[in-house]
Each structure stands twice: as structure tokens, then as C-alpha cells.
Amino acid sequence: MIVKRTIEELYRLQSLTLEQKIDHAFGTVEKFCNEVENPIISFSGGKDSTVLMHLIRNIMKIDMPAVFVNTGNEYPDIIRFVRQFDNVQIIRPKTHLKQIIEKYGFPLISKEYSKMIYELRHGIKHSQRYLTGIQSDGKKTTFILPVKYRFLVDEKFSCSEKCYYFLKKAPTSKLNSITGEMAEESIIRQSAWLRTGCNSFGKKHGKSKPLSIWTEADIYRYINRFNVRICDLYNDCRVQRTGCMMCVILTKIKSKSFLIQH
Secondary structure, rough: OOOOOOOOHHHHOOOHHHHHHHHHHHHHHHHHHHHHHOEEEEOOOOOOHHHHHHHHHHHHOOHHHHHOOOOOOHHHHHHHHHOOOOEEEEOOOOOOHHHHHHHHOOOOOOHHHHHHHHHHHHHOOOOOOHHHOOOOOOEEEEOOOOOHHHHHHHHOOOEHHHHHHHHHHHHHHOOOEOOOOOOOOOHHHHHHHHHHOOOOOOOOOOEEEOOOOHHHHHHHHHHHHHHOOOOOHHHOOOOOOOOOOOHHHHHHHOHHHHHHHH
């Protein structure tokens, strides 16, 4: 049975109270664990996955193992923070960052736009939809490359999102993972929720996103309510993001003052 989800439904769920969202996350995790074998927490050391870890281990009381992917490009603060948790397996990607950049290029602006630029540059099938906004079946698409970034298609240097795939996604692709992803973070994650909801089950592996309907404000409310300790890196106003140190995608994090105000 195919369930059709709408953006209006997502907005409605995102407007629920934190208590309702916690209950929703409980149900999502329980359903996922009943459907798959050996579920794991995908732990990045960031605030979202730290909240997810706390929710599963401290609130739901499930001693679930976690997996952290050390790309070799993590902040030392994140590595130290991750090592403070029990039952966390640290794995490494098979491909080195240098090899990926040399072959595919590095990401700019966002993963979504980097993917568009790469596919347009290499003439990937149906990539023209990123310029026209029209898919091959005649339907409109929201995945459009803004005019101001289109010059990057013809630049001498390459641009792509492949580093994310090889360094972050591929190492855990064969695991039944529970992640701290939220639909509000990007168009791609929003579209993924519209297709599959909070749980998706493939032929061999599944993926659960119990925080899909949460917002960043919910994350900080949860942190404050349950006094969850997050990585000290979030208190350093000089640091703009907690992902890979050399990444040029500008995803800002909030400072300690946000925690206090919210």
C-alpha cells in the first residue's frame, strides 16, 4: 500500500508540541526495531544525533549500539566527545577524502546544489531539469539550480556531493540505522520524508528517522529540558559547523546563547 504524504501534513506534524514529537519518535523507533534485525544509532557527535542517542538510551531505556564514522576530517573535539560514550563502534570509510576530491571535486554551497552542478557538468541523463524546472514526464520539480550558481558548471575545478556519499553514507549503507536527520534541514530530506515517512525499509536494509518532524528549536528545547550535554564545540562561536573540518558548505551552528534563550 502506497501512502501519499503532503507538505501540509509535514507542516502540521512539525507544529506539534515537543511532548507529542517525543511520543511520535518513540513509536517510530519501536516500529523500526520490530521490523529489522540489529538496529544501530548513527552517531555523528553533533547535537541532533546526541539528542537521538539520549532519547533511545535514556528515555526509551534501550541499550542500542551506535556507530560513528571517522572520516579522518573530524574536529578533535567531536572525536573526544564521541569516545566518552559506551557501546559506540568507530569505523572508517574505504575511500580517502583526497581521492574523492581529485576524482569528483569538492562540495560548494550545499549537497543539493553540488549534485546538480556535477550532473549538469557531466551531462547526466535528465540533468537539464535543474535548469528548466521541468522533468522528463512534464511535471515541475523544486530541484532547480539558481542562476547565480550556474557559472560553476563550466569552471575549471570540479564540484560534487560525492564526498558525503563515500565518507558518510556508504560506510553505514548496509546497516539498519537510526539517524537524527530532520526534514526541515534540506529539500532532499523533505522530499525523502514525503516519499517514505520516518521509516523506510529496503530489500536488505532499513533506515529510521524518528526526528524527521522535529525542528532545530525542538532539539534545543529537548537539550534544555533533559539537561543533555552536547559537544563543547557548540560553545565556540568561531566554529560555524560541526561536520568535516575542511567542508566549505556553510551550515552554521548555534552558540550557547541560543541554548539559554530557548
